[in-house]
Amino acid sequence: MTLKHYLIENSEIILSEEIIKGESIKSIIDNCTPLSLDEIFDITQKSLEILAHLAKLKPLVLHGDINSENIIITENNSLAIINFRETPLPFKEKKSLFVAPEQLNGKLSIQSDLYSLGLVIVNLVTRKNLNELQFIDNKIHFRRDTGINSFFKNLLDDLIQPKLKFRTKKAKKSLKHLNKIRKGKFGRDPFEINK
Helix, strand or coil, X not given: CEEEEEEEECCEEEEEEECXXXXXXXXXXXXXXXXXXXXXXXXXXXXXXXXXXXXXXXXXXXXXXXXXXXXXXXXXXXXXXXXXXXXXXXXXCCCCCCCCHHHHHCCCCHHHHHHHHHHHHHHHHHCCCHHHCEEECCEEXXXXXXXXXXXXXXXXXXXXXXXXXXXXXXXXXXXXXXXXHHCCCCCCCCCCCCC
């Protein structure tokens, strides 16, 4: 399901969801469905657009549990983030590898959702389980495990910084960065493997 509408009534938030048919990112990875770099960029862009939209809502709507099962590519090739909760559940233990470190302390922000999205995209581009990747100082190191554009790797690195002060603060900023990558505004990537 995905968030369709929300309503504030008597200080209560009422969420309306709809059933979404499609394939999850997890299913795409598990089925070894090949994706081009443009398709990965599209998934990243559409996900960031959703998070940027949620960040503008009053009150702010946070997901709190973005993972590869909660991002769906629909039958008409659009994207949906599903399984919203009225109140995101606090994580006392790391049950999901996609949970931002601050969520373990009961803190949740748009940066938490950006972190989780970044890990979903890392999972998608490496086609590896996150626990198969190298962790150093609580940070996932994925750069050697994929042949994607180094500018895109930098964007993902900014999303998955374990410390909030170093992590991307707004989805809109990441969207602008991604659009510059797609338009070649950074010039030719000297380290790009997939030419």
